[in-house]
Amino acid sequence: MLGCTVEAHVLGQLLLMQSMVNNLPNEESIFHFVCRGLMDVPGVADVRRAPADTGDASPSSVLLPIKTDKAYWGELAVTVADNSLFAPYLDYLHNFCFMLAVILEERSQRRQIESHKARLEERVQQRTRQLTEQQAVHRLTERELGKNRMMLEYILDAVPQSVFWKGRTSVYMGCNKAFARAAGVAHPDDIVGKTDYDLPWLKEESDSYRRDDQQVMRQNRPKLHIIETQMAASGVRQWVDTSKIPLADAQGEVMGVLGIYEDVTDRKHSEEALRESEARYRRLHESMMDGFARVRMDGRIVESNLSFQTMTGYTAEELDHLTYEDLTPRKWHEFEAGIIRDQLMVRGYSDVYEKEYLHKNRTIFPVELRAYLIRGEDGEPSGMWGIVRDVTERRRLMDIMIQNEKMMSVGGLAAGMAHEINNPLSGIAQGAQVVANRLNLDSKHSSEAARELGIDPDRLTAFLKRRAIPQMIDSIRESAMRAAHIVSTMLEFSRKSDTAKTLANVNDLLDKAVELGGADYDLKKKYDFRRIVIEREYHLDLPLIPCSMVQIQQVLLNLLGNAAHAMGDRSPGAPPARIILRSALEGDMVRIEVEDNGPGIDETTQHRIFEPFFTTKATGEGTGLGLSLSYFIIVNNHGGTIRVVSAPGKGTRFIIRLPLQADAPAAPPD
Amino acid sequence: MPDSSHLISLGFTGQRFAPGVHICQIFSDDDERQAALLKFILSGLREGEGARCFSDNLAEEAVEEYLFRYGVSYQEARQSGALALARTKDVYFKDDAFDPDRMLGLLRAFQADTVAQGFSAARVIGEMTPDVQHIPGGSRLLEYEARVSLLLRECPVTAVCQYDARRFDGATIMDVLKVHPLMVVRGSVVHNPFFVAPEEFLQTRQPH
Incomplete structure (x- = not known):
């Protein structure tokens, strides 16, 4: 009914509903709340939320759009039972629905903002967590770096070697304490900014150091074990063994050089002494009259001196391809193997023993040698060496001595025999001559003696001739003369020259x-x-x-x-x-x-x-x-x-x- | 009958009310709910009233700390009977059912006992939970609230009913509002334009 008044509590209810909807959690709950609330508006039979733009409202329904110029939330379909009661509230309801749309839009925007804010907050929190973690890691890393740096400094200062590093132009960037001492600076930090020419080194040493620096950086390749001198701050010129390696940045560009060296003066002196000793040994080795040879356990000759080479006729290079058995006639192999087995392997050396060697020219000559066993660091036999003496000459001299002794002995014996034989031999010869004379019947005494005995001298002469007695007697005499000649010669053996020289x-x-x-x-x-x-x-x-x-x-x-x-x-x-x-x-x-x-x-x-x-x-x-x-x-x-x-x-x-x-x-x- | 000359503070608003008001607080923020609850208790204790609090979401320590901050001993209040805390389900849903008559009896007894013990008045704050919709007697929630309004006219217990707008449907919230004469809106207690007089409300719910 037109002209009906508007009840204040209804308007208040509408206002309060606007306040309350913000307490409700979602759109569905809000519409339930609103629809239930609007049911109290006079003349209203029912209120429902209609889907957007359905346009299917019944004739008794009033559609209240819930929209702003930016958003649309559908419509409220209000079933009016008594239009006269309802009509005065229509404008209020439109306003209410507009305000509801504004509230919903604000809620939506607020939700979006809150969502954004939540996401932002979440991202902030996430980022904060990341930063916190990164900060923690950074702090940890810093601590670790600090510890590592301390450890590195400790190590650098603890190592006995001198360590330094230089920039691209060979300007010192750091060093350890050992280097600082050698360089005469109080603290490793004091080396920073200095060059080699600022340090005690000699100019030629500094020149050399810098040349090596530049070579290492230019070639980007380490240079190891440079044996060089260094005039230390102490005034002592020492020998050092230096190694330098290029330093590269994260991009791999060479940015400097790292050097490390140690004092090898003592070692150098020892090496020189050793070299001198070796040279002396080598000279001695080469000048030895006796041959020296070192062999592996398989017999291969690995070292020999000049005497050995001369003795065998082979050069050192040729001997490198031979074994000692190649130099030994086969008949000695078993004997020598026994020496090695029973003496060298048992007590480490052999008695002096004799054997023969086969010269390169295939002649055989006698040698005398003593062999020694070489053991490796593990105690296992690793080779043998021996001193060999060519005893050809000694043998020959010995033979001559023996010959001399023999000759003196035999000569003396022969002379003695000759002297003893000489007298009876003279008797034989003289006797034979007397027999020959007495059988000569031409002589007066022999013919008279024959006649006195009634023997016809002519017939006796004939008998002797027939029996060849005179020839036999001549033979006896000749033999005696021959023997006398031999005896005479034998007597010469023992007779020192009595002839004037x-x-x-x-x-x-x-x-x-x-x-x-x-x-x-x-x-x-x-x-x-x-x-x-x-x-x-x-x-x-x-x-x-x-x-x-x-x-x-x-x-x-x-x-x-x-x-x-x-x-x-x-x-x-x-x-x-x-x-x-x-x-x-x-x-x-x-x-x-x-x-x-x-x-x-x-x-x-x-x-x-x-x-x-x-x-x-x-x-x-x-x-x-x-x-x-x-x-x-x-x-x-x-x-x-x-x-x-x-x-x-x-x-x-x-x-x-x-x-x-x-x-x-x-x-x-x- | 309530003594209309004696006005009390609810704690969460500067307004003062005669004892026996029935107020509804629709909240969507737990801090808001707890703040109102604590302030309500504190103000009651300060008024010399006996107070009861029914909530499933209130730690005894929080109450003790809050009261301590304002110079009130929770232990003394509890031992003197001025304050008692209980869980919603233990009070409202005893034996897993909601019985408005029993609850109204409790309210009546509480008011009588409180006064008898010498407290100036009785106040109660309770949070209703959605469980009520799923247990026997739960459909009588609005009837109960309407009858509370009627009871308080005779037994002036100052009552605040808390409902979580996030856990009840909007239509239910609207119905709840209709049975509370006062409601808390943005921290202020206002007369509820939705309110339907309990007699009228109960009459409309009478089976025809």
């Missing part, structure tokens, strides 16, 4: 011997000297030597005869027989050689060749006394030496050495 030229003696040999009837009838080539290799300025020319000629003639005899039966196609005569000056001795190209002499024969009665000639061709007599003439009567060098198929060479001084002591065996 005169000064003679050896070359002349050699020529005379050749001449005598060619003229000697006995020689001529056995050998044709014209078919033997005689070569002379004389030293033309030989001094004269004191000697018994007859005896020396006898010796030389004997040697020529032996040579000619040895070359007598030459096979067809063989090279012509040849004798080489040599003379030479050897210190205070004159050396004479008589060499032939005959069949040579084996070793056994060489050992016995000077023995009396030893001969290789057929029975009756020689007495076996020629070389014995020669030996005694040279050694006993002249204080010289005589020896033979020969090998089967390689000819024979007799070497005589005679002293230049007559009263010189006996010559050492050559």
